[in-house]
Amino acid sequence: MPEYIVEPKSRKALRQLADMLRNKLGLSGELWIPIVELLDVLAEVFEDFSYEIVPDSDLSPGIHAETDVHTGHITIKESVYERACDGEGRDRMTIAHEIGHYFTLCFCGFKLHRNFRRQKVKPFYDPEWQAKCFAGEFMVSSQLTSCMSPEEIAKFCGVSLDAATYQAKHRN
Template sequence: MIQNYVSTIQINSTKAEPRSKQKIEAEVEKFRKNCKITSLKGKAVDILKVLDLSSEIYGYEYEVVEDLDLPNNVYAETDLIDRKIYIKESVYNRAAEGSTRDRFTIAHEIGHIIMHTDKIIVCRGEEIKKYEYPEWQADHFAAELLVPVSHIGDLSVDEITNKYKVSKKVAQIRKSRANSLKNPA
């Protein structure tokens, strides 16, 4: 899910307001406070509870749809104009059971709703810097929501995976981010 994108992307895509990792982390912190998600340290976020609560607070809707209602390779999608998230039923159910991929998918879609309901531009053949790429931004939002970098400390990748119920890849990326903040180059 979290992807290491090259510094620019040249595809028919969308472009968002530029956001650094620090800015996204600050937005997630504000989101956590608004949703009263306070006692996370060492615990996994109940992403379905966050979905319910944040939809009320931020005024968006979500709908769990039959799997056939979305393309095979799409687990969920966000309609930014109508402020609505569509989630495959299987994804929602697996998230309820603790599936790391599906928990991340829902957190990613929440990131789109929070950051991208205004100021998205369609680009055709234009280079987009990764910090302007909505998918990269939503990935970073999801990662920070599920594993706050400030809570990592000396946890190992396996400890992060187990405590926060994220994939090993997400845990590795978050650990790397935490280390880069401790030891800036």
């Protein structure tokens, strides 16, 4: 059950947000998003954005990275960061996912309510869904990849085949 509920944002709205950010960063024509380098760029552009790389033992075994939604601070496991630097799709997406939390929860000021009653929420209200959706849209431009197969998307955008297949399915 999600701990927080956010204002609903559709895939379309999150795609617009991802495109806007690509534009602002001069990446609108790029298939391959340099997500690792972007961490430093975002820290320069956005005052409240910060991140750190920590030893793997600092985070629980099942957690690859996390974002403090109140401070905008992203913590990334060393092993995840290193694999992302090597171009590993899954780890690149992990970083994009955390950046998604920053942009959907911190930066955009989407209203965040504590889910006191621990009720089941629709995907659009779930911050995890929003971060996942944003990350996919940001890493795989629906415009630039509209004619590509999942295999091509995985190769040219540097994402896992799973993520590429998902984006191909949701591009319209």
